[in-house]
Amino acid sequence: MIPIFQRKSVLIPLSLGILLILTALNLAMGSVNIPIAGVVDIVTGKGSSNVIWENILLRTRLPQTIVALGAGMALGVAGLLMQTLFRNPLAGPSVLGISSGSSLGVGFVLLVAGQVWGFSFSRLGIWGDLAIITASLGGAFAVLALILFISHKIGGTLSVLIIGVMIGYLSNSVVGVLKFYSMEEDVHNYVIWGLGSFSRMSVDRAYLFAMITIVPSLLALFLSKSLNLMALGDRYASNLGLKIKRARLLIILCAGTLTAIVTAFCGPIIFIGMAVPHLAKLVSRTSNHLYLICNACILGAATALLCNLLARLPGMESELPINSVTAFIGAPVVISVIWKKRKENF
Amino acid sequence: MNKNLLHIRNLSIGYGSKIVAGNLSAIIPSGELICLLGSNGTGKSTLMRSICGFQPVLGGLILIDNQEVHQLNEKELSKQIAVVLTDRVVVPNANVQELVGYGRSPYTGMLGRLNAADKIIVARAMEQCGIAHKKDSLLTSLSDGERQKAFIAKALAQDTPLIILDEPTAFLDLPARVEIMQLLRDIANTSGKSILMSTHDLDLALQLSDRLWLLQNGGPLITGSPEDLLLKNAFQKMFQHKGVVFDNKTGLFKVMHTQHSQVAVKGHGFEYVLLRRALSRKGVRLVKANPDDSNRLEVNKDAPKPFSLYVDDQCIQSEDSVEVFVNRVLAAKSLLEVQSESRVLSE
Known part of the structure; x- marks a missing residue:
């Protein structure tokens, strides 16, 4: 009945395999290619005779890979949650205005600090990094709190969506004003932050990041029943016994937290959160979020790793900004899905 | 068996401070199919939504199984009332299978997984609604009628004593309407569930429902079995519109055409009825021909060309097509028209 390439029993192991291969490639490939055997030796702690390899792997590629894995997972899940909650195929983690809140927070630190105290945060090294992360989290959670408050007071899924988008515009315009009055160097730093990167962290911090992204991503599995019902519309969901307000609050809280964390550590990563849910629905022909969330985890991580790999293709000396690559991967996915859906519905 | 499942007492419905309809009282006995009828804008949907607990009531009581609907929480209500919406x-x-499976949500655990018993109930619901053969089809690939059956199966799987459907036949063609109504009739008969549906299909409602609720503009609600309501002439009052007449005998609406002229005719039978219909649409009424009507129409059902036009007692044209003949009659209308007011309408 169901074609072999659409069966869960085939597709989930298949995507897991692809994820594994992409992880290995991310570790092995780059401006210096390291054989897989060497990679395995170094990562498992056996050590290697080649100190350069060890340095490259442990200082650069391993944290980058772990961060890409965690960020991709978190964004994929957050995007799926938003698309289901708002019943809109173009929704993504950014629709709530949370990443805009982050940008605003970071904008204040990077752009205003230079003006007021006469120095650039980027010269502060590790403390500068921490300041940016703190500012980003501050901005994101401020917006999240506002959205949750509005969702609780007003209700109505559509109004939450509209207010989220409006908050995004407002933050962008404030950032625009800040940029206009800032020093060139600060603006440059801000732009670089906005292009996103998986390589801002040491190995230790990468592990911490993985913890705080992967755990809430998997916790989203407990929202799967609510999400299944929300997909039917508010009235059907409530008739089937769902407490709509509470479910909506939890879904926004989960997606918002994931987005806030990823944006704080990697900058605003675009398109992964919008494209991955479509891939997840393509892989399993199901509306059950128990499976869709698993798919979004696996495919989100795989997509982020693929983008990371493409950003530093062998033979290239420097890296491309990650957001340029994600757009090139993500946009065709979204376009093809919308195209296909158009044919299906009419 | 025939206890009353739902009571509505002195209910006022509406939005905010605006009352759409008030003074509504009705009952739903167990195992009955009930149709809610009313013109657009009388508050049918508002009434349905109020009973489902989707919106607060402005006054009065809705009791299901002796508990007030608006006192129950979502979980409790989900085991009393299942809905099928127009959205x-x-x-x-x-x-289809997943959708019907979601009907089990009030009974499943945190992850919403179906156990063996749930799966049997889901399969049975799909079977009863005649949609089991489509269980692996995407909802988007179904026809409107099949979609409706899938949503009815979802409501069945929810296993509630009352199912409420908001215009379930609205987007369907005639055969599908009949099929859905018969399906609901069958569910009420075999499962003992009560079904309340709103509809505009008065003829089907009269034939298939146990009880009708007629919602007047602003209230009250007139309820009773279709036959009792016919006996009380309830429909004529309900649907007082220009140009429409409710025929108590057939339970159908008849369109009243405005007639501008009268033409004499001789004849009877099926062909005659068809000619009368066609001419009535054009504003021409047929009256029984007097012997002295030299200009007249004649219908002779045994002739090869049954429709004849007589001028001065001479047959000037015969036709076998109603359309052609009607056009001919309209062209000669000034010649054929009879003025007298005392003419007998031919039946």
Whole structure:
């Protein structure tokens, strides 16, 4: 009945395999290619005779890979949650205005600090990094709190969506004003932050990041029943016994937290959160979020790793900004899905 | 068996401070199919939504199983009332089996997984609604009628004593309407569930429902079995519109055409009825021909060309097509028209 390439029993192991291969490639490939055997030796702690390899792997590629894995997972899940909650195929983690809140927070630190105290945060090294992360989290959670408050007071899924988008515009315009009055160097730093990167962290911090992204991503599995019902519309969901307000609050809280964390550590990563849910629905022909969330985890991580790999293709000396690559991967996915859906519905 | 499942007492419905309809009282006995009828804008949907607990009532009581609907929480209510809405929801990727499975949500655990008993109930619901053969089809690939059956199966799987459907036949063609109504009739008969549906299909409602609720503009609600309501001439009062007449005998509406002229005719039978219909649409009424009507129409059902036009007692044209003949009659209308007011309408 169901074609072999659409069966869960085939597709989930298949995507897991692809994820594994992409992880290995991310570790092995780059401006210096390291054989897989060497990679395995170094990562498992056996050590290697080649100190350069060890340095490259442990200082650069391993944290980058772990961060890409965690960020991709978190964004994929957050995007799926938003698309289901708002019943809109173009929704993504950014629709709530949370990443805009982050940008605003970071904008204040990077752009205003230079003006007021006469120095650039980027010269502060590790403390500068921490300041940016703190500012980003501050901005994101401020917006999240506002959205949750509005969702609780007003209700109505559509109004939450509209207010989220409006908050995004407002933050962008404030950032625009800040940029206009800032020093060139600060603006440059801000732009670089906005292009996103998986390589801002040491190995230790990468592990911490993985913890705080992967755990809430998997916790989203407990929202799967609510999400299944929300997909039917508010009235059907409530008739089937769902407490709509509470479910909506939890879904926004989960997606918002994931987005806030990823944006704080990697900058605003675009398109992964919008494209991955479509891939997840393509892989399993199901509306059950128990499976869709698993798919979004696996495919989100795989997509982020693929983008990371493409950003530093062998033979290239420097890296491309990650957001340029994600757009090139993500946009065709979204376009093809919308195209296909158009044919299906009419 | 025939206890009353739902009571509505002195209910006022509406939005905010605006009352759409008030002074509503009715009952739903167990195992009955009930149709809610009323013109657009009388508050049918508002009444349905109020009973489902989707919106607060402005006064009065709705009791299901002796508990007030608006006192029950979502979980408790989900085991009393299942709904089928008019909203066209698009659920990405959902197939029929999954949709019907979501009907079990009030009974499943945190992750919403179905156990063996749930799966049997889901299969039985799909079977009863005649949609089992499509269980793996995507909802988006179904016809409107099949979609409706899938949503009815979902409501069945919810296993509630009352199912409420908001215009379930609205987007369907005639055969599908009849099929859905018969399906609901069958569910009420075999499962003992009560079904309340709103509809505009008065003829089907009269034939298939146990009880009708007629919602007047602003209230009250007139309720009773179709036959009792016919006996009380309830429909004529309900649908007082220009140009429409309710025929008590057939339970159908007849369109009253405005007649501008009268033409004499001789004859009877099926062909005659057809000619009368066609001419009535054009504003021409047929009256019985007097012997002295030299200009007249004649219908002779045994002739090869049954429709004849007589001028001065001479047959000037015969036709076998009603359309052609009607056009001919209209062209010669000034010649044929009879003025007298005392003419007998021919039956």
